[in-house]
Amino acid sequence: MKVKICGLRTIDEALIALEAGADLLGFNFYPASPRFIRPFTCARLITRIRDRGLTGVFVGVFVNQSADEISVILNECGLDLAQLSGDETTETLEALGERAFKALRPASVEDLEECERNYPRRSIAPAWLVDGYRRGAYGGTGKKADWKLARAIAQRSPILLAGGLNPENVSAAIRDVRPWGVDVASGVESVPGEKDPRKVMDFIGAVRQFEKECSD
Numbered sequence: 001m002k003v004k005i006c007g008l009r010t011i012d013e014a015l016i017a018l019e020a021g022a023d024l025l026g027f028n029f030y031p032a033s034p035r036f037i038r039p040f041t042c043a044r045l046i047t048r049i050r051d052r053g054l055t056g057v058f059v060g061v062f063v064n065q066s067a068d069e070i071s072v073i074l075n076e077c078g079l080d081l082a083q084l085s086g087d088e089t090t091e092t093l094e095a096l097g098e099r100a101f102k103a104l105r106p107a108s109v110e111d112l113e114e115c116e117r118n119y120p121r122r123s124i125a126p127a128w129l130v131d132g133y134r135r136g137a138y139g140g141t142g143k144k145a146d147w148k149l150a151r152a153i154a155q156r157s158p159i160l161l162a163g164g165l166n167p168e169n170v171s172a173a174i175r176d177v178r179p180w181g182v183d184v185a186s187g188v189e190s191v192p193g194e195k196d197p198r199k200v201m202d203f204i205g206a207v208r209q210f211e212k213e214c215s216d
Contacts, residue, residue: 001174001179001180001181001182001207001210001211002023002024002125002126002160002180002181002182003021003022003023003024003181003182003184003203003204003207004022004023004024004025004026004059004160004181004182004183004184005017005022005024005025005026005184005185005188005195005200005203005204006025006026006028006035006059006061006162006183006184006185007026007027007028007033007034007035007061007185007186007189007193007195008025008026008027008035008037008045008195009027009035009036009037009041009193009194010045011045011048011049013195013200014045014049015049015052015054016195016197016200016201017195017200017204018049018054018056020200020201020204020205021204021208022056022200022204023056023057023181024056024057024058024059024181024183025056025057025058025059026059026060026061026083026183026185027042027045027058027059027060027061027077027079028061028185029042029060029061029062029063029065029073030061030062030063030085030086032063033063033193034192034193035185035192035193039073039076039077042060042077042079043076043077043078046058046077046078046079047078050078057080057081058077058078058079058080058081059079059080059081059082059083060073060074060077060079060081060082060083061083061085062082062083062084062085062086062088063084063085063086064086064087064088065086066092067091067092067095067096070082070084070092070096070100071096071099074099080099081099081100081101082096082099082100082101083100083101083103083129084096084100084101084102084103085103085129085131088102090118090119090120093119093120094120098122098123098124100122101121101122101126101127101128101129102115102119102121102128102129103128103129103130103131103162104119104128104129104130104131104153105130105131105132105145105163106130106146106149107146108149109149109152112149112152112153116153121157125158125180125181126158126159126160126180126181127157127158127159128153128157128159128160129159129160129161129162129183130145130149130150130153130154130159130160130161130162130163130179131143131145131162131163132144132145132146132162132163132164143163143164144163144164144165145161145162145163145164147161147173147176147177150177150179151176151177151178154177154178154179154180155178158179158180158181159177159179159180159181160179160180160181160182160183161173161174161177161179161181161182161183162182162183162184162185164187165182165183165184165187165203166184166187166188166199166203167187167188167199167202167203167205167206168206170182170184170203170206170207170210171206171207171209171210174207174210175210182207184203187199187203188200188202188203
């Protein structure tokens with residue numbers, strides 16, 4: 001089970017996430033988000049991580065930016081993947097190829113079917129991110145995803161499950177949805193935009209404990 005800690009803004013937050021066992025680190029380039037990080041700051045942060053000999057999958061979170069803008073930031077920051085969390089066109093996703101995956105926020109079966117028809121999915125994991133739906137919002141709200149809809153797509157494609165996850169409910173979410181991985185931002189924060197080290201460790205610990213219990 002992969003774990004993505006999203007919305008990181010400082011080297012301390014990133015190091016805590018990695019040391020606790022995170023597999024993917026997310027950096028948010030949407031200016032309206034309380035988790036916004038400037039590309040220059042992100043590039044320095046990732047360089048410092050790699051200089052320490054630490055590894056992980058580094059993911060940029062984008063909202064309604066062009067494929068050219070996203071590509072520049074991916075390359076400047078040394079990011080591995082782009083998570084498209086806005087209303088991006090199919091053309092944007094296709095232009096980025098296997099470097100990008102789409103965040104879906106289905107509110108109904110019809111929404112889910114439309115998303116799957118309209119957006120090409122990556123052939124490798126994660127194929128999608130499934131988030132909670134809130135009108136006019138682009139994630140990071142703490143709104144719980146519809147686990148029934150998420151499970152339907154997880155049965156066909158490897159997904160990252162996001163939306164309203166926290167240390168208390170992540171085990172139940174994994175049990176119900178069976179995703180490829182889980183993604184958290186607000187659920188491990190003390191205030192919006194500031195990660196709580198204890199919550200980060202508790203979240204990842206809960207995932208690993210669930211895995212251990214399943215393997216026993």
